[in-house]
Amino acid sequence: MPSVFIKTYGCQMNERDSEAVAAQLVAKGYTLAKSEASADVVLLNTCSVRDLAEQKAINKMKNLVGTARSEKRDQIVGFMGCMAQSRGQELIDKLPDVDLVLGTQKFHRAAEYLDELLAGTRKKIVDTATEAKSEATIREHLLNGSAKTSVSAFVSIMQGCNQHCTFCIVPATRGEERSRTIPDIVAECRELVARGVREITLLGQIVTSFGKRDYPLLDGKSAFVQLLDAVHAIEGLERIRFTSPHPKGYGDDLVAAYARLPKLCESAHIPLQSGSDRLLKLMHRGYTREKFLGIIQKLRQAKPNIGIYTDIIVGFPGETEEDFEQTLSLCREVQFDNAYIFKYSPRRDTPAAMMPDQVPLAIREERNERLLNLVNEIAARKYDAFIGRQVEILVEGPSKKNAARYTGRTRCNRIVLFDGSARHQGQLMDVKIERTGSFTLYGDPAVVNL
Numbered sequence: 161m162p163s164v165f166i167k168t169y170g171c172q173m174n175e176r177d178s179e180a181v182a183a184q185l186v187a188k189g190y191t192l193a194k195s196e197a198s199a200d201v202v203l204l205n206t207c208s209v210r211d212l213a214e215q216k217a218i219n220k221m222k223n224l225v226g227t228a229r230s231e232k233r234d235q236i237v238g239f240m241g242c243m244a245q246s247r248g249q250e251l252i253d254k255l256p257d258v259d260l261v262l263g264t265q266k267f268h269r270a271a272e273y274l275d276e277l278l279a280g281t282r283k284k285i286v287d288t289a290t291e292a293k294s295e296a297t298i299r300e301h302l303l304n305g306s307a308k309t310s311v312s313a314f315v316s317i318m319q320g321c322n323q324h325c326t327f328c329i330v331p332a333t334r335g336e337e338r339s340r341t342i343p344d345i346v347a348e349c350r351e352l353v354a355r356g357v358r359e360i361t362l363l364g365q366i367v368t369s370f371g372k373r374d375y376p377l378l379d380g381k382s383a384f385v386q387l388l389d390a391v392h393a394i395e396g397l398e399r400i401r402f403t404s405p406h407p408k409g410y411g412d413d414l415v416a417a418y419a420r421l422p423k424l425c426e427s428a429h430i431p432l433q434s435g436s437d438r439l440l441k442l443m444h445r446g447y448t449r450e451k452f453l454g455i456i457q458k459l460r461q462a463k464p465n466i467g468i469y470t471d472i473i474v475g476f477p478g479e480t481e482e483d484f485e486q487t488l489s490l491c492r493e494v495q496f497d498n499a500y501i502f503k504y505s506p507r508r509d510t511p512a513a514m515m516p517d518q519v520p521l522a523i524r525e526e527r528n529e530r531l532l533n534l535v536n537e538i539a540a541r542k543y544d545a546f547i548g549r550q551v552e553i554l555v556e557g558p559s560k561k562n563a564a565r566y567t568g569r570t571r572c573n574r575i576v577l578f579d580g581s582a583r584h585q586g587q588l589m590d591v592k593i594e595r596t597g598s599f600t601l602y603g604d605p606a607v608v609n610l
């Protein structure tokens with residue numbers, strides 16, 4: 161049977177989509193190749209959020225087809241996911257060796273299209289059409305392959321985003337918000353738990369908008385909180401996480417859920433983007449600095465040890481030194497556990513790309529550096545504060561770099577390494593943190609729950 165290799169760029173949703181496509185192909189008899197070179201089919205699952213991510217995938221494809229041609233190998237190659245969706249046929253016009261361009265609503269057709277390409281009945285396939293109900297078309301999981309996924313799994317709950325932030329290409333790559341039903345999601349989670357999964361991360365581009373149109377408020381609870389309740393009730397599931405939310409989704413019902421639901425891990429990745437109200441407005445984010453600070457305060461009241469992570473864009477069009485300083489001061493005020501900083505990258509057909517006062521690259525770089533220094537300094541202090549503390553971790557498996565070490569995550573989503581063995585895998589256990597490395601905690605098993 162043909163073998164396939166999938167390389168993934170970008171977010172956790174992309175990882176989940178790749179996993180689902182791999183599972184679908186395996187179910188149809190394909191095997192998973194160990195390397196690109198040995199595969200009959202190579203698919204690149206792409207990201208469009210910044211230009212750099214697109215360029216990486218395009219360069220990778222150039223290398224792939226160049227190598228295949230020089231070694232006289234017949235290989236089917238394709239792009240799938242976000243860049244496939246937003247660029248479509250243009251990708252084949254640019255790179256004529258590409259055989260398949262599979263959009264974000266068509267993952268479930270991967271096997272059918274590859275069969276046709278391998279059989280030679282079709283030469284090139286581009287499918288980026290929209291498809292009703294595509295959010296519920298893929299639910300296959302591959303759990304046996306990797307140790308990590310058998311403990312912790314991603315479940316996609318919705319697709320698309322209607323927020324239309326002016327910098328963001330996602331509405332064009334993922335389409336309008338569409339949510340799965342609560343029973344459908346719960347059934348998938350139950351199945352995963354029956355197969356040994358103990359932690360589930362609910363995924364979507366804007367998970368806090370889950371099911372808005374389909375589920376009215378119930379006892380003051382939004383559809384998303386109703387879903388959290390339903391998933392929480394699954395016996396055998398130990399931990400629930402979700403990503404990505406929007407700050408506007410942190411109503412009192414969601415804040416209360418953190419206090420009410422013991423399985424909901426005290427960790428939140430809440431994208432800030434900017435600390436300047438003027439920029440937040442230009443970005444069409446729908447909240448102010450005060451509102452954001454209020455959310456953080458409420459969350460910390462509910463769960464003092466909550467890990468708070470964020471995304472920030474520097475150099476959005478029109479960003480002045482004063483605007484940027486507002487971001488710096490907000491970071492000092494919030495003390496994020498960590499922040500992912502992005503230099504603004506103009507995306508085609510987004511309103512911000514057409515805005516006046518684009519910020520020169522040198523200034524974007526300089527601000528990136530300054531913010532990174534601040535964020536890292538705060539993050540390091542927060543890591544050091546763990547030394548001597550006992551924390552609960554869920555053990556995912558051997559560390560990739562050193563097989564004698566095992567890796568787990570705290571409830572607040574920090575990676576902990578410790579000297580472990582196979583018997584620890586999948587266990588919830590307490591470890592005492594002894595020292596810190598760069599974005600890692602090193603622990604000693606204090607009480608092992610076997």
Ligand code: 5AD
Nearest residue numbers: 209327328431471472502503504505
């Ligand atoms: N330029 C830079 N960063 C961006 N992001 C989204 N769009 C852009 C863009 N055009 C960042 C945001 C988002 C994260 C996933 O990527 O911070 O939260």
